[in-house]
Amino acid sequence: MNTTPIVRFRELLAQAEQLGIQAHNAFALATTGKELQPAARMVLLKDVDEQGLVFYTNLQSRKGRQLTDNPRASACFWWPQLQRQVRIEGRVEQVSDQEADKYFVSRPRGSQIAAWA
């Protein structure tokens, strides 16, 4: 198929949204710190483009500290109605301050989420 993995991913994500799959943008994010013990938790996808996936979290959280120590992570989406899982591995970089600030002011009141992409 003549398409990039990101384009294909966006197609599946759009299908999942159209089907009304609950939390279709939620994914398991696995990180390790210096001790190399993998830790996984759910986060929400906030954007996706050719640069990669964007999610937000508090830099002082466990995952934030682990990503500072080791910026490699793994993501896994599962859309049961599509009978698909998508697994993504790669480097995590902090989004620009401008992008993070934009998200910070738009976030729901009470959220402590900050910035990683």
Ligand SMILES: Cc1cc2nc3c(=O)[nH]c(=O)nc-3n(C[C@H](O)[C@H](O)[C@H](O)COP(=O)(O)O)c2cc1C
């Ligand atoms: C469906 C779902 C979505 C979540 N989305 C986020 C998110 O986008 N960012 C975030 O920091 N935590 C999110 N959380 C909370 C994390 O799973 C986790 O409990 C929290 O961030 C602390 O993780 P840590 O101690 O490994 O850093 C979400 C939890 C659930 C169940």
